Amino acid sequence: xxxxxxxxxxxxxxxxxxxxxxxxxxxxxxxxxxxxxxxxxxxxxxxxxxxxxxxxxxxxxxxxxxxxxxxxxxxxxxxxxxxxxxxxxxxxxxxxxxxxxxxxxxxxxxxxxxxxxxxxxxxxxxxxxxxxxxxxxxxxxxxxxxxxxxxxxxxxxxxxxxxxxxxxxxxxxxxxxxxxxxxxxxxxxxxxxxxxxxxxxxxxxxxxxxxxxxxxxxxxxxxxxxxxxxxxxxxxxxxxxxxxxxxxxxxx
Amino acid sequence: xxxxxxxxxxxxxxxxxxxxxxxxxxxxxxxxxxxxxxxxxxxxxxxxxxxxxxxxxxxxxxxxxxxxxxxxxxxxxxxxxxxxxxxxxxxxxxxxxxxxxxxxxxxxxxxxxxxxxxxxxxxxxxxxxxxxxxxxxxxxxxxxxxxxxxxxxxxxxxxxxxxxxxxxxxxxxxxxxxxxxxxxxxxxxxxxxxxxxxxxxxx
Numbered sequence: 001x002x003x004x005x006x007x008x009x010x011x012x013x014x015x016x017x018x019x020x021x022x023x024x025x026x027x028x029x030x031x032x033x034x035x036x037x038x039x040x041x042x043x044x045x046x047x048x049x050x051x052x053x054x055x056x057x058x059x060x061x062x063x064x065x066x067x068x069x070x071x072x073x074x075x076x077x078x079x080x081x082x083x084x085x086x087x088x089x090x091x092x093x094x095x096x097x098x099x100x101x102x103x104x105x106x107x108x109x110x111x112x113x114x115x116x117x118x119x120x121x122x123x124x125x126x127x128x129x130x131x132x133x134x135x136x137x138x139x140x141x142x143x144x145x146x147x148x149x150x151x152x153x154x155x156x157x158x159x160x161x162x163x164x165x166x167x168x169x170x171x172x173x174x175x176x177x178x179x180x181x182x183x184x185x186x187x188x189x190x191x192x193x194x195x196x197x198x199x200x201x202x203x204x205x206x207x208x209x210x211x212x213x214x215x216x217x218x219x220x221x222x223x224x225x226x227x228x229x230x231x232x233x234x235x236x237x238x239x240x241x242x243x244x245x246x247x248x249x250x251x252x
Numbered sequence: 253x254x255x256x257x258x259x260x261x262x263x264x265x266x267x268x269x270x271x272x273x274x275x276x277x278x279x280x281x282x283x284x285x286x287x288x289x290x291x292x293x294x295x296x297x298x299x300x301x302x303x304x305x306x307x308x309x310x311x312x313x314x315x316x317x318x319x320x321x322x323x324x325x326x327x328x329x330x331x332x333x334x335x336x337x338x339x340x341x342x343x344x345x346x347x348x349x350x351x352x353x354x355x356x357x358x359x360x361x362x363x364x365x366x367x368x369x370x371x372x373x374x375x376x377x378x379x380x381x382x383x384x385x386x387x388x389x390x391x392x393x394x395x396x397x398x399x400x401x402x403x404x405x406x407x408x409x410x411x412x413x414x415x416x417x418x419x420x421x422x423x424x425x426x427x428x429x430x431x432x433x434x435x436x437x438x439x440x441x442x443x444x445x446x447x448x449x450x451x452x453x454x455x
Contacts, residue, residue, distance in 0.1 A: 001416055002374040003395060040441065045375055071269040075441050076397060096265045098439065121299065123371055123399050166371070195369055221374065251375045251395040 003251045004214050004243065005045040005222035006236055007199065008229040010035060012081075013052050015061035017230070036069045039229070042236045044075065045251060048101070048224065051081030052144075063095045070096020080128055084108065089116050093124070101126040101169060104142045106160065107149055117164025122196075127165035129157060131186060132173035138186060145173050153186075154193050161194045168194060169224065172202040179205025179228070182213045187220060197221035204228055207242045214248045254452060255290035256280045257317065259307050261332070262298030270438040274445055276452045284316040292451065293317060293325060297332030301341040301357065301402070304332055305349065314350060321352050326429045326454050334425065334432030335404060343402050352430050355407035355422075360400075364418030371401040376415040376423075376435075384412040384426050385454060389446035396423070396433075396440040396447075403434065429454075 011018040016030045036047055049069070051062045059082065070077055079092040080101030089100045100120075106112050106127060117125045130141040131153045138153035157168055170190050172183030182203045191198050200213055204225040213223055228234045240250045256267060258280045271278045279286055287293060295317060297304050308314045321327045329337045338349045341357035349357070361370055375395040380387060398415065404422040414420035415435075425432045431451065437444035 002372070002376050002398075005374060070265060072273065074266070074270055074273070074438060074444060076439050093263055094265070096269065098266070123373060166373075197369060197373060221369075 001249050002221075003045070003249050004220075005199075006043070006210070006239060006250070007046045007048055007078075007222050007224040008039050008044050008236070009048040009050060009201070009224050009226045011050045011052055011226065012062055012065065014055075014058045015053075015065055018052065032065050033068050033072070035230075036073050039236070040073045040075055043240055043251065044236055045222070046076040046078060047073065048078045048080065049097075050101075051079065053082070063091060066092060066095040066097060078126055080126070085112070086115050086119060089120060089124075093120065099124055099126050099167065101128045103128040103130065104144075107140065107142050107151070110159070110163070113160055113163040113165050117166070122164045122166035125165050126167045126169060127157065127160040128169040128171065129153060129160075130171045130173055138189070141173060145171075145176075154189055157190055158193055161196050165196065167197045167199065167221075169199045169201055175203030176201075178203060181205065181209040182223070184213070184216050187213070187217055191217055191219040199224050201225070204234075207234055207239050210239060211243060211246050211248070214243065215246065253290050254278045254292045254294060255287045256294045256296060257287065257308075257313060257333075258282045259304075259311050259313055261304045261307055262296060264296060266436075266438040267294070267296055267330070270445060270448055271452075274449045274452065276448070282311060282313065284313065287313065287316050288320060291326070292454070293320060293327045295327065295329040295333035295336065297330065297334075297336060299332060301332065301335060301343040301349075302345065302347045305336060305341075305347050308336065308350075318350055318352060321430050324429050326451065327352075327431065328451050329432040330438075331400065331434060331436055334434055335402065337425070337430060337432050338404055338407075341402065353404075353407065353410050353425060353427055353432070355404050355410070355425075357402050358405050359402055360417075360421070363405075368418045371399055372403075372415075372417045372421065373399045375440075376417060378413045378415060378423055378435075379420065380413050382409075382412045382426075384424070384431075386412065386424065386426060386431055386447055386450050388450050390443050390450075394443045396435040396437065396443055398423075398435045400434055404432075
């Protein structure tokens with residue numbers, strides 16, 4: 001059977017990893033290339049690079065780094081951040097990305113998913129959605145979670161899949177950063193609504209949270225996290241061994 | 253020298269990087285002469301079967317590949333490139349492949365349980381069904397990375413590994429010098445590099 005995936009996410013700004021890290025034995029913890037190599041060697045199933053750079057120069061730096069990472073790391077790479085046009089897809093795919101994640105770009109231009117899926121295939125297009133509860137409903141938020149679009153999240157995701165998104169990343173703003181576990185209620189709704197892989201993001205604080213995620217939602221495909229991996233609170237090999245002990249199929 | 257056939261299908265970045273990583277001598281080419289002179293041939297491919305098969309035929313490279321393979325030159329197809337080694341594909345109609353291996357490419361959706369997601373995407377364990385020198389550096393149950401919605405069936409005795417996804421799907425094939433991987437060795441970490449390494453070392 002397909003294994004459950006564990007995915008570290010690296011936020012990159014002006015060519016450096018934003019969040020501080022305390023990896024032992026790494027000389028330069030904010031070097032995306034060093035970190036990518038460390039994760040790849042420690043059984044990460046996939047890497048997500050999120051470019052939070054605003055400037056043109058920063059973007060150039062990002063594509064240079066992506067090229068270097070992709071030349072040395074042979075696991076799937078997903079790139080997000082600042083993807084607004086099919087040309088943006090082209091730019092990062094040429095640097096060795098395997099999948100491209102769209103978020104605000106798809107809200108601004110809903111036909112982006114369809115155009116990109118048509119050109120590169122559904123498997124290449126990842127729809128990333130920032131979701132927060134507003135008056136008992138799930139709303140899609142834009143601009144890094146700062147702006148309530150008023151769009152109902154489950155419908156938005158269904159539309160995205162109908163347009164050709166081959167994978168969904170669900171970022172729960174409510175659980176993000178709180179480290180009290182993934183947003184099981186929301187993730188279950190998404191998994192019931194679509195038949196493409198769903199990646200859970202936001203809320204992981206310890207190994208048990210991943211076990212709970214995969215036990216409570218057998219359909220979920222992957223768990224994504226950033227800080228707990230970067231700060232060494234959870235080591236991916238330990239996490240995967242614990243998952244295996246709990247009869248969750250992982251790559252070891 | 254290993255020739256990676258460039259016939260305008262898919263992005264070769266990762267494949268080239270993988271061969272560079274293992275120190276293989278490669279050339280990316282659409283030149284029949286270069287392919288004929290090479291020690292081995294890699295046939296990559298991503299996308300739709302019909303489109304890829306047409307591009308290969310239009311370039312005239314299909315004949316060169318078949319001729320070289322029949323002469324005994326080592327050839328490995330990857331993903332759609334593997335599927336093209338077979339006789340026919342039933343992806344949106346019925347399309348002719350290179351016919352180097354017996355078997356057909358059929359949609360997964362007709363033969364796996366409906367609750368399984370398609371494409372079959374992610375890391376899955378290889379189950380060896382036969383010994384192969386392609387596997388000399390890897391072990392049974394090692395995981396590799398798959399992305400596909402169609403698979404090879406009625407392959408006679410060429411299947412050397414399967415992966416379980418509702419049923420045992422053809423994951424790798426070999427008939428003498430002709431080989432194929434349904435998964436992406438260039439995205440399968442150290443295991444994938446070790447498969448490419450074994451291919452490069454073959455006579």
